[in-house]
Amino acid sequence: MVDPGTDFLAQSSSPAVYGLGALALLVFGMALFVALEGGYLVALGLYLAGHPRPERRPRAAAALLAAFGLAATAAALRAQQAEPPVRTIEPRYTRIFSSDSMSIFFPTLSPDGRWVAFTRMSSGGQADIWIASTRGGAPIALTSGRRFARSPVWFPGSDRIAYLSDFVMTLGIDPQTGQPLGPPSQASLEGSSEPVVSPDGTRIAYVTARDSAWTVDVIPASGGNAQRLAQFVTNRGLLVSLTWSPDGEYLYFARPRLDTQDRVIVRVPARGGRTEELGSVAAGVQAISPAGPLVLRSLPSGPGQAPAFEVTNAGGSVVARFTMPRNMRPFTFTSDGRTLQAVLNNSVGPIRVVPVAGGPARQLTEARETDWPLGWSGDASRVFVSTRMNGEAVVLSAPVEGGPATTSLEPSEARDPSGITHDGRYLFYAAAGPNGEARTLIVRRLADGSTREVTRNLFHFPTGSEGPVSPPVSLDDLFYYFERRGERFELRATPPEGAPRVLASFPLRLAGQTSLGVHQNRVAYTEGRGDSTAVFLIERPNAAPHLLLTWPGKLSGATWSRSGRWLAFDHYPPGDRPRHSVLVVGVAANGAVTVPPRVLESGAWVAWEIQWLPNDEALTVFGMTGTGIQRHVFLVSLREGERPVAITRDDPSVGWTYELSPDGRYVAYPAEIPRGSSIWRVDLGDLLATGGRRPGR
Numbered sequence: 001m002v003d004p005g006t007d008f009l010a011q012s013s014s015p016a017v018y019g020l021g022a023l024a025l026l027v028f029g030m031a032l033f034v035a036l037e038g039g040y041l042v043a044l045g046l047y048l049a050g051h052p053r054p055e056r057r058p059r060a061a062a063a064l065l066a067a068f069g070l071a072a073t074a075a076a077l078r079a080q081q082a083e084p085p086v087r088t089i090e091p092r093y094t095r096i097f098s099s100d101s102m103s104i105f106f107p108t109l110s111p112d113g114r115w116v117a118f119t120r121m122s123s124g125g126q127a128d129i130w131i132a133s134t135r136g137g138a139p140i141a142l143t144s145g146r147r148f149a150r151s152p153v154w155f156p157g158s159d160r161i162a163y164l165s166d167f168v169m170t171l172g173i174d175p176q177t178g179q180p181l182g183p184p185s186q187a188s189l190e191g192s193s194e195p196v197v198s199p200d201g202t203r204i205a206y207v208t209a210r211d212s213a214w215t216v217d218v219i220p221a222s223g224g225n226a227q228r229l230a231q232f233v234t235n236r237g238l239l240v241s242l243t244w245s246p247d248g249e250y251l252y253f254a255r256p257r258l259d260t261q262d263r264v265i266v267r268v269p270a271r272g273g274r275t276e277e278l279g280s281v282a283a284g285v286q287a288i289s290p291a292g293p294l295v296l297r298s299l300p301s302g303p304g305q306a307p308a309f310e311v312t313n314a315g316g317s318v319v320a321r322f323t324m325p326r327n328m329r330p331f332t333f334t335s336d337g338r339t340l341q342a343v344l345n346n347s348v349g350p351i352r353v354v355p356v357a358g359g360p361a362r363q364l365t366e367a368r369e370t371d372w373p374l375g376w377s378g379d380a381s382r383v384f385v386s387t388r389m390n391g392e393a394v395v396l397s398a399p400v401e402g403g404p405a406t407t408s409l410e411p412s413e414a415r416d417p418s419g420i421t422h423d424g425r426y427l428f429y430a431a432a433g434p435n436g437e438a439r440t441l442i443v444r445r446l447a448d449g450s451t452r453e454v455t456r457n458l459f460h461f462p463t464g465s466e467g468p469v470s471p472p473v474s475l476d477d478l479f480y481y482f483e484r485r486g487e488r489f490e491l492r493a494t495p496p497e498g499a500p501r502v503l504a505s506f507p508l509r510l511a512g513q514t515s516l517g518v519h520q521n522r523v524a525y526t527e528g529r530g531d532s533t534a535v536f537l538i539e540r541p542n543a544a545p546h547l548l549l550t551w552p553g554k555l556s557g558a559t560w561s562r563s564g565r566w567l568a569f570d571h572y573p574p575g576d577r578p579r580h581s582v583l584v585v586g587v588a589a590n591g592a593v594t595v596p597p598r599v600l601e602s603g604a605w606v607a608w609e610i611q612w613l614p615n616d617e618a619l620t621v622f623g624m625t626g627t628g629i630q631r632h633v634f635l636v637s638l639r640e641g642e643r644p645v646a647i648t649r650d651d652p653s654v655g656w657t658y659e660l661s662p663d664g665r666y667v668a669y670p671a672e673i674p675r676g677s678s679i680w681r682v683d684l685g686d687l688l689a690t691g692g693r694r695p696g697r
Helices: 039-050 075-080
Strands: 092-099 103-109 115-121 127-133 150-154 160-164 168-172 193-197 203-210 213-220 227-233 240-244 250-256 263-269 276-281 285-289 294-299 308-313 318-323 328-333 339-348 351-355 372-376 382-389 392-399 406-409 414-420 426-431 440-445 451-455 479-485 488-494 501-507 516-519 522-529 532-538 546-552 554-560 566-572 581-587 593-601 606-612 618-625 630-637 666-670 673-683
Touching: 092 103, 092 115, 103 150, 103 328, 103 339, 103 673, 115 150, 127 150, 150 193, 160 193, 168 203, 193 240, 203 240, 213 250, 227 250, 227 263, 240 285, 250 285, 285 328, 351 382, 372 414, 372 666, 392 414, 414 479, 451 479, 488 516, 501 522, 522 554, 532 554, 546 581, 546 593, 554 606, 566 606, 581 618
Parallel strands: 516 554
Antiparallel strands: 092 673, 103 115, 115 127, 150 160, 160 168, 193 203, 203 213, 213 227, 240 250, 250 263, 263 276, 285 294, 294 308, 308 318, 328 339, 339 673, 351 666, 372 382, 382 392, 392 406, 414 426, 426 440, 440 451, 479 488, 488 501, 516 522, 522 532, 532 546, 554 566, 566 581, 581 593, 606 618, 618 630
């Protein structure tokens, strides 16, 4: 599964993953999964796994960018001998199955190599388990109906699978015909995420969330009570990539560190016992192979570039690097740990615009690439779009009422365009440095390509975090970002041309655990307090914060209204399966509460990216509905008695982000149109067979 560094409303690499802003891809974020269990977790995974633009992630769903870096080699070891250069691998690809119509995720090859099971996503956001023969022939549906089924995994006899629905389920399969043998059986007594079957087929391990604590449990394959193996209380990301050792004696997984952006590789005895930390790797964990163990993680890649990956040992030392074709994403290792399973999802995402007041959507860009809305012009006449034309990444300025669009090249070193000014003249982005880390913030004047380096000390919240300030570019064209200063991090604002200024400074412990909103010089931020959230207000740069309110449940996505009279938050109340709502509170210029907090129904099951209309009487939010992952933009009114309305209700192809026009009249979003999928086996040569050791060493 994917680590939100590559983020899932559950865990994975997702059906539309990825945007800054999951996101983040993703987004994506992400900010949405703390204390959410079962289907909530899986939705995030799907979000991360399937998005055709993994370098992009919704702002509230994930961090500005995942910060990647390699641990420095100890001086004593460097003195003894220099490390050999990192291997560059040319993977070999074998296509297992393809479809011109299906959207495929979470493939898993049977141990005997005869069948591949996978999750098929429908246009309405429903998911079911299908199976296909590796020898050809029509695929077979194993599940169907209203339940959201996903993430299949094989038993060692190739005659049974486990998968996720409301619970961990198992289903017998005829290994000769691929047909299901009777109805599925419920194995777990609770919702969960990421099931894995033991090498002997007698046990199933899985990850779940309870009251903000991530746990690793194991149950008999026939079902029954769970045994708790490990538990971690953290709001900084997911426990991911659960993997059995070949002898079934241990389970490996990756958990977030509390003090850095890294992931700790953990081993726990499968029969119970003390957990052991094997080392840490940088963010972006996608999968763990029991051989070694070895860790697969993603590297930052620019718009339209081939996705890059590296394999490390548990201590973070890089063993090898490789790239894959565009739109291809690895999901897991095969059961023997010797190859990867990957999916190539072909899709396009033209930009559509729909009136907030209601009416049909209009398509602004051609259906030839996955386009991403960067923002609107200040007069709401144009939408700025990140896309590709003639093989190059460009910023497209598309007029809403029709007419010729203009283009500007995106810089090749950009790892994620983070924001654009409302006059369309300046683009902010992070540039990758050595080993892929994106620490340098640059602003580029699009007219002539000239650039200005804002900082070389860009700080990203850990993946799976609350994400950046929203929006990253204010209406007066200030760009917000973070710098780390020792054991603190600073919120800063910079104009396109001019010196940055510090707005607030925070202890490092809050990175990834706080949500920040800015209005002029005022900063609101959150801090968890048990099963409640405290909201603090800083009235002017570097002033002492004061407590504004404390509210039960999880608050994230802090967003000020245009006038600064209101604060809004994504809200999840305490409980096992909380549903999204919006909390709004009136705030006076002196920082006092003028209108007590109100909880507004959002219309969504999980949501993010609150954006206010200019009249302060309503806001919009992007969310997923029902038991699937159908997405819509909702209009939420502050007027008593008015219910939320899905603005994009007539479009089943809504992508994973949106932008509200400055005048509040329109919403722009990418319309995700699938163009088929294929499942591949990826051979990395002798790398996995030798546990990362070079032959002869």
